[in-house]
Amino acid sequence: MRALIALSVLLFCTSVQALGRPDYFSLRKWIERECATNTTPQDERLFVGHIESPRFANVLHFRPGITLREIIDQTPLKGKVVFVQVLRLDYLKTGPFTRYAYIRVGSSENPNYEVKSQDVIWLRDEEGEVDI
Numbered sequence: 001m002r003a004l005i006a007l008s009v010l011l012f013c014t015s016v017q018a019l020g021r022p023d024y025f026s027l028r029k030w031i032e033r034e035c036a037t038n039t040t041p042q043d044e045r046l047f048v049g050h051i052e053s054p055r056f057a058n059v060l061h062f063r064p065g066i067t068l069r070e071i072i073d074q075t076p077l078k079g080k081v082v083f084v085q086v087l088r089l090d091y092l093k094t095g096p097f098t099r100y101a102y103i104r105v106g107s108s109e110n111p112n113y114e115v116k117s118q119d120v121i122w123l124r125d126e127e128g129e130v131d132i
Helices: 002-019 024-034 068-072
Strands: 045-050 056-061 082-092 095-105 120-125
Touching (some): 024 045, 024 056, 024 082, 068 095, 068 120
Antiparallel strands (some): 045 056, 082 095
């Protein structure tokens, strides 16, 4: 009986936590739909989005060494304090899951964070909402 209760609590906590975070696949799909005519090769893509006003979605060409500052400067949030959420797809034996990184980037800061191909870079300004 204790094992059943513990399993129920674990499943409940996992589902509540999952509801509070955006999903890699849904954000990527939204960005791809918004940028349907983008011709960047599939394996060289970075997905960038911002849902609040001004609404923004872009598929950028990934290159080794690209920085968060370069990415932010290509958006309408250039020059603002931005909260960056990096969603990265990873795999375990049980299947795919999303890794998260949360970074506050000042208007002229260039944080030392390694962006990888296929990352979803979700942006919000200081006044924006955390989740979509």
